Amino acid sequence: xxxxxxxxxxxxxxxxxxxxxxxxxxxxxxxxxxxxxxxxxxxxxxxxxxxxxxxxxxxxxxxxxxxxxxxxxxxxxxxxxxxxxxxxxxxxxxxxxxxxxxxxxxxxxxxxxxxxxxxxxxxxxxxxxxxxxxxxxxxxxxxxxxxxxxxxxxxxxxxxxxxxxxxxxxxxxxxxxxxxxxxxxxxxxxxxxxxxxxxxxxxxxxxxxxxxxxxxxxxxxxxxxxxxxxxxxxxxxxxxxxxxxxxxxxxxxxxxxxxxxxxxxxxxxxxxxxxxxxxxxxxxxxxxxxxxxxxxxxxxxxxxxxxxxxxxxxxxxxxxxxxxxxxxxx
Numbered sequence: 001x002x003x004x005x006x007x008x009x010x011x012x013x014x015x016x017x018x019x020x021x022x023x024x025x026x027x028x029x030x031x032x033x034x035x036x037x038x039x040x041x042x043x044x045x046x047x048x049x050x051x052x053x054x055x056x057x058x059x060x061x062x063x064x065x066x067x068x069x070x071x072x073x074x075x076x077x078x079x080x081x082x083x084x085x086x087x088x089x090x091x092x093x094x095x096x097x098x099x100x101x102x103x104x105x106x107x108x109x110x111x112x113x114x115x116x117x118x119x120x121x122x123x124x125x126x127x128x129x130x131x132x133x134x135x136x137x138x139x140x141x142x143x144x145x146x147x148x149x150x151x152x153x154x155x156x157x158x159x160x161x162x163x164x165x166x167x168x169x170x171x172x173x174x175x176x177x178x179x180x181x182x183x184x185x186x187x188x189x190x191x192x193x194x195x196x197x198x199x200x201x202x203x204x205x206x207x208x209x210x211x212x213x214x215x216x217x218x219x220x221x222x223x224x225x226x227x228x229x230x231x232x233x234x235x236x237x238x239x240x241x242x243x244x245x246x247x248x249x250x251x252x253x254x255x256x257x258x259x260x261x262x263x264x265x266x267x268x269x270x271x272x273x274x275x276x277x278x279x280x281x282x283x284x285x286x287x288x289x290x291x292x293x294x295x296x297x298x299x300x301x302x303x304x305x306x307x308x309x310x311x312x313x314x315x316x317x318x319x320x321x322x323x324x325x326x327x328x329x330x
Contacts, residue, residue: 046128047136048307050327052298053246055226056106058136059300059307062117062158063126066095071273072260084262096260100154101308102129103253103300104136105244107226110144113168114242114253115302116158121202129158130167143168145224146210148175149255149302150236151183151203152274159206166209173210176231177218179238180207182276195274232257232288234281235274241288243297251298251309257285259303265289265312265319289319298324 046061069075069092084091102115117129133140146159146168159167183189183203189196207214215223223229223242230241232255241254258264259272268285271278292299293312301308310323 045135046132046306048309049136049330050307050309050324051330052244052251053249054108055244055246056330057244057251057300058104058106058138059309060102060104060117060129060132060136061306062100062102062129062132062154064097064099065122065126065154067098067259067272069094069096072263072270073273073278074267074270079267080263083266087262089262096263098259098303099306099308100126101300101302101304101306102155102158103308104133104138104143105227107224107246110224111138111142112145112147112224112227113143113159113171114147115149115155115255116146116167118154119157119162121153121157126154140168141170143171145172145174147223147227147240147242148173148179149232149241149253150179150239151175151199151207152236152256153199153202155255155302156203156206160209164205164209171210172213172215173207174215174217174223175207176229176238176240177216178233179236179240180216182237232284234277234279234284236276239284251300252288252292253300254288255302257288258301261301261303261305261321265321266315267318293319 046063048059050057050059069077069080081091100117102113102117105112105114118126119129120127149155159171159173161167183200189200192200217223217229217240220230221228226244226246228243228245230243230252232239232241235256239255241252241257244251244253256274259274260270264270264285268289269282271281271285275281289312291297293314296311298309298311304310304321305323310321313320313322
């Protein structure tokens, strides 16, 4: 419905001002008391739907994790506190809250899942992906393909049960060959940190049921109609973004280019300790920030504030993030 000033004046004239007079009448307040309504105590369903051209995208929240500020080697608590205040956020004490998002793309011909959350691998504030997928009305059997930005535990763990059964029985698994090879390199992983060993074991277990429906990509370009892969190395060797294009609209799903919404746009040099190559991750981040700000490309982030959708603008040698407004019509 569209309401103009002319409509309002016309309505007032037709009713002879009765509506205005009625609104000025004294209000009588009820004298009876009401019992206090119980609070829900939980957030509403973590699912949000929007469109990009003819594509319909559903963002799904897996939950959140509180990350220690010590995971950012260049972290400056005074700078961080001011950034939070400037953005009307409560400054962190020693933990920074990070959401984990996944996305389902309905192209009209195919249903494609991009990443899948943590399952029950990372604590009670996470693991909501499956419930939110169901709440969004998306049947696992309807998913045609799974695209992975990378094979970290918070991106791959929702595709397979602990018993080793594929949650998406009809889906093709698509992942970059460099990421696959890295997590399956037993000679390297055996000498690596416990963090890498845990992620490797989980990546192998989660991907195993899809071995006969596996596609490894090794270059940029179209992987499915309207979806192009873009190499974003640094966070992991095969970290990959996906550009969705439809009817002259586009959005970049950039995985883990940014982990901390309030911090890394102003300080792209603040990499996270989980980056396999922090210097390369910073270079990739700067390259993507330059591109999406210059070309006004929308971004979807795995760790941007849910639903993870927004735009980036250059800001005095750094960048500023603008979360997209609610999309009322698809």
